[in-house]
Amino acid sequence: MSNGRILVSPEDSLSLRVISLFLSIDGEVTARGQGCPAFFIRLAGCNLRCWQDLGGCDTTYSFGAGEEMRVSTLLERVTASGCPRVTLTGGEPLLQQGPALTALLRGLAQRHISVSVETNGSQPPDFPGRELVNCLVYDYKCPSSGCESAMLPFEHMYAGLAPSDYIKFVIADESDYRCARAKALQARELARQRPGPRLAFSSFLPALPAGLTPPRLVARLLEDGLFEVQFNLQIHKFIWPDAETDI
Ligand code: SF4
Numbered sequence: 077m078s079n080g081r082i083l084v085s086p087e088d089s090l091s092l093r094v095i096s097l098f099l100s101i102d103g104e105v106t107a108r109g110q111g112c113p114a115f116f117i118r119l120a121g122c123n124l125r126c127w128q129d130l131g132g133c134d135t136t137y138s139f140g141a142g143e144e145m146r147v148s149t150l151l152e153r154v155t156a157s158g159c160p161r162v163t164l165t166g167g168e169p170l171l172q173q174g175p176a177l178t179a180l181l182r183g184l185a186q187r188h189i190s191v192s193v194e195t196n197g198s199q200p201p202d203f204p205g206r207e208l209v210n211c212l213v214y215d216y217k218c219p220s221s222g223c224e225s226a227m228l229p230f231e232h233m234y235a236g237l238a239p240s241d242y243i244k245f246v247i248a249d250e251s252d253y254r255c256a257r258a259k260a261l262q263a264r265e266l267a268r269q270r271p272g273p274r275l276a277f278s279s280f281l282p283a284l285p286a287g288l289t290p291p292r293l294v295a296r297l298l299e300d301g302l303f304e305v306q307f308n309l310q311i312h313k314f315i316w317p318d319a320e321t322d323i
Pocket residue numbers: 122123124125126133134135136138166167168196
């Protein structure tokens with residue numbers, strides 16, 4: 077209470093649209109390492125519709141409206157989990173950037189929770205609260221996704237990221253590989269002026285019969301001397317191959 081008015085904290089007054097909250101492991105690259113336990117906050121909504129020709133993306137359930145949840149409730153749920161890491165994902169989590177998302181990131185930082193944000197490559201990296209994110213993982217959509225035209229210019233993406241961040245590429249076929257390799261070579265040039273994010277390539281799974289399966293993709297990386305690129309296996313797809321929902 078102040079001057080007769082009840083003060084409501086941003087954490088109590090602001091909310092985000094949430095699809096699901098769950099404890100799992102990071103299935104893909106992050107600065108803290110693949111496979112680390114993390115509390116996932118999956119926000120609602122996505123501006124893209126990837127891989128329509130290949131059966132659609134594996135998180136179409138995130139396209140819904142979700143449930144409005146107060147930031148204070150989200151912070152309580154994270155704290156109750158006991159896990160010191162949060163992965164904020166979607167859908168596209170940065171569609172909800174603004175005071176509520178900033179309040180969540182600030183609250184997590186105050187609780188010494190490490191935060192990794194997974195974003196689809198269409199949103200600029202200078203969003204409010206960016207400085208509170210420990211690792212920003214951009215998913216650059218290659219041609220087979222049908223969404224490459226929605227990506228930020230690669231140099232813009234690169235310029236907004238730190239060496240603790242990632243740009244990852246999910247590669248289904250040869251055209252995807254050529255796209256990702258061109259970006260890796262561009263990053264090599266940009267790195268001469270400023271160290272930038274790490275790059276990671278993974279195979280689209282389940283791999284297409286004539287596509288770049290994990291062994292073929294690793295072979296191409298080595299043949300082409302892309303030694304700055306990390307191979308990324310989506311381990312959650314091996315642990316839970318039949319999962320249709322969050323685990
Ligand atoms: S950006 Fe992610 S959630 Fe959105 S359609 Fe593409 S794969 Fe699915």
